[in-house]
Amino acid sequence: MLPADDADAFEWLAFEQSGVLTTPQATRLLTEGVVRGRIHSGRWRSICRGVLLTGNGRLTRDQQLWVAVLAAGPDAVLAGVTAAAEAGVRGLRHEPLHVLVPAARRAARTSLRRLPIDMPAVLVHRTTILPGAHRQLGRPPRTTTARALVDAAGWATGVDEAQGLLAAGCQQRRVLPQELDAVLDVLPRASRRQLIRQTAGDIAGGAHALSEIDFLRLCRQHRLPAPDLQEHRVDAAGRNRWLDAYWRKWRVQAEIDGAHHMDARQWAADMRRQNDVWTSGDRILRFPAWLVRARPDEVAETVRRALTAAGWTPPPPRPRQPR
Incomplete structure (x- = not known):
């Protein structure tokens, strides 16, 4: 509640600071005796050294x-x-x-x-x-x-x-x-x-969720090509869709599923969307978010196989460092 129009400086300061003041603030606007008296009477609380509450709740x-x-x-x-x-x-x-x-x-x-x-x-x-x-x-x-x-x-x-x-x-x-x-x-x-x-x-670059950020890090660490994130497309029914990760050149898509995808209605919607992708000729991979984080090598190998099958050529292995 706003102070009254004729409120004094103390009332306005107490309002602005939610009733919490330093002892110097209170004694400057009132007096040391008044402040001490209100604390001793229980009307105010001493919160810690140098800070008080102009109330007792x-x-x-x-x-x-x-x-x-x-x-x-x-x-x-x-x-x-x-x-x-x-x-x-x-x-x-x-x-x-x-x-x-x-x-x-x-x-x-x-x-x-x-x-x-x-x-x-x-x-x-x-x-x-x-x-x-x-x-x-x-x-x-x-x-x-x-x-x-x-x-x-x-x-x-x-x-x-x-x-x-x-x-x-x-x-x-x-x-x-x-x-x-x-x-x-x-x-x-x-x-x-x-x-x-x-x-x-x-x-x-388009990563909106932590799972997508984890997926990008996985691609960098395993020398996989970087996908486009949140790629926009229109499905067969004319609805707008955004793909989590998409390698346009090889027409490979990866979806990172959070916990909400376990909901029955969401699951059915995901299957319809997945069928739409398959019938358009794209390959689609789906990973639960926990798998991307817990088993990145497994996820990376799956992505590598899908991209290779679609025509991607993996880079040569890094030369071993001499001992």
Whole structure:
């Protein structure tokens, strides 16, 4: 609820920060005695050293985000998956909260180690490069979606998680591959920089899902020709279709099936589409997404046989390196 027209500076600040203030903010607008009295009376909560809540209930999500930023100190911003989720990227973990602070400033680690039970853990990251173009105007402050995803990919526990984050942001149209590249241009020492650059290129080339990115990586590693991704075609009934991977020269198509393809109605639709492809003269291969990731050698050999049968000539084997 918006404050009344005659609200004072304190009421407006409390509104803008979801009722979470630093002690210096509160004492500057009120008095130290008033602030101490409201905490002792139970009207307000002391969240951690230097941060308080102008109420006594459990922390909401917005309040948790404000606590993370304010407890980390001046110039702190939400970052990584936390900032990306605030930008609207779906399917990301909500905990722990990620905060970015300037490397030259020491974060208030003591405060962050003594958070209440209704507050998730906060991970503080440091950076020497955080230009204004990487900051998103918002409350609480956060990095832009592109910077958030680049950071999140660098902080991820593995390659699959890193690529999945980038694919989710682009697939949901929250960021463009070119924006990821622009962030990398400013971060010469970004963690997993080469992987992020390659993944952004794959997405720009048409890979919309992590399974398609895995498939492209498989083709590169096994020296298979790169397919066109999300190739558009019109089926026999005049409906628009997009092929996951298509080698036009050899008329070979590969479909990467996610879990939704196990649904009975989807299965029937897939069979009709597959029959349409076969009757047009194309070869079609279908792989479940888990097989592409778990057994890439098996998938690559199947693709190799299909392309060879269609007229592709495999490259000569690499010469062995002398011992």
